[in-house]
């Protein structure tokens with residue numbers, strides 16, 4: 053885990069930053085001037101669920117609102133609650149609550165001279181849930197994407213990187229270090245492309261796969277239906293008698309295991325942390341069991357490009373401790389989940405996990421080095437949380453008492469994002485400690501009851517803090533900012549997952565309502581009146597940063613499928629060509645453009661769609 057200050061809001065920081073933000077005049081863009089002032093979930097509200105909308109209006113007294121049905125009959129009236137000036141959106145917000153309306157149908161909501169259509173349905177998120185998972189099939193590497201399994205023929209494409217065989221990168225990096233390479237080649241075919249690029253990264257693959265597997269295991273442990281029973285997602289494996297959610301996740305688990313260094317291989321790698329201006333020194337180690345960081349093109353490819361057209365050479369990047377522990381966590385989880393479904397696969401996963409953990413303990417200080425021309429970095433210089441997470445998953449799978457001793461010795465033992473002996477910070481690809489606590493809190497018969505309860509309490513305390521963050525937000529979502537970092541929508545979904553778990557543990561409706569509030573924000577209740585999900589809502593995202601779904605750059609390429617979540621507003625890394633033009637001109641929640649070139653704002657990624665799957669599966673359990 054690196055510093056999580058960008059992700060975690062504390063009240064003090066929020067207030068200080070709020071006054072700094074007020075100095076930033078909100079700039080009306082073409083995008084903002086024509087927006088309706090009533091902002092709400094454009095997909096729909098659950099008949100029995102919470103229902104809220106935001107009205108942007110400068111008046112400081114409550115305003116009346118009405119809801120009429122399709123025949124114009126007024127079915128509900130009320131008054132807004134004035135929230136006031138919302139510092140991270142720049143909007144003067146009123147909130148409307150209409151949960152009293154519990155009859156499915158189409159309605160018109162009117163307030164302050166504005167009218168907006170709303171939908172109320174028993175399960176408004178069922179299609180969203182399916183589409184959110186199909187995203188993963190559509191980003192598979194090493195297999196053709198077949199017209200029979202996608203919504204439109206133009207989304208089909210030939211297999212990319214089939215096969216994906218690579219040896220270790222050798223030669224000079226951008227800082228002049230000379231990498232020695234290795235004497236083997238691995239077949240690392242399969243897996244998912246990370247995002248808009250063609251890289252496959254173990255670190256980000258780890259949390260993404262864990263999240264999908266947890267969505268399945270959570271339902272199973274709670275005696276709920278499989279959220280994606282066989283056939284639900286219509287993927288090539290549909291019909292094999294296994295959950296589509298498990299089949300999809302296995303596509304990546306197999307890839308993560310292929311990234312493991314063969315037993316006995318000796319490699320020259322940088323050991324320990326190097327500052328960026330220090331030349332690297334390479335030490336020969338027994339690298340067997342470690343896991344390579346990523347497989348990626350030697351340099352970034354251009355856009356648009358179908359995966360099968362990638363002309364660049366691909367390489368394995370040096371193994372390190374974080375990547376190894378990511379594989380361990382997920383392989384341990386897989387060993388548990390497939391134990392009766394496919395015992396041979398489960399056994400193979402357990403062997404990989406055990407070997408990986410032993411290798412990570414032998415080499416606890418191998419860090420990702422990012423000075424290459426191609427590929428994202430996913431570098432992390434604090435690995436205690438990865439060790440805790442991987443150990444927790446292997447302990448839950450095996451019950452090995454030695455692993456429990458290790459867990460109890462970890463600073464993160466039973467900690468959650470804002471609670472426990474060492475709060476982990478919000479969940480993200482580089483902040484995975486809470487995932488270990490979630491595994492321990494969910495597992496039956498592993499921890500003594502008092503410790504299991506403490507794990508649950510940490511998560512519940514965190515969920516309460518997230519609900520407190522939602523208080524006073526103009527758009528009602530459980531995040532104060534002030535900073536909206538890269539992938540802020542994915543971060544919000546990770547918060548929603550913790551809220552969902554707190555609901556599992558307590559049954560308190562307020563936690564479930566917090567999950568819905570987070571989803572409302574993604575689906576249009578936000579200052580840009582934007583559904584950040586393709587194909588869903590009146591104003592869906594259309595132009596993601598993606599090399600294949602690149603229609604807006606070249607009409608020969610397809611528009612995106614439905615169910616793809618945009619990374620979302622990002623006021624912390626405004627380094628793409630679109631964001632550069634917005635610097636100093638947008639408030640945090642508005643630093644976003646639906647533009648294929650805006651890779652810091654509008655890329656899509658497996659670690660953002662995965663908690664989106666978790667959340668939609670939570671809200672739409674069958």
Ligand code: 9MR
Nearest residue numbers: 246247248249428429430538539655657
């Ligand atoms: O999600 C990642 C974000 O947290 C980092 O700040 C950013 C810059 O390193 O990288 C993001 O991940 C990207 C990755 O490096 C390459 N594939 C696309 C990912 C999403 O933009």
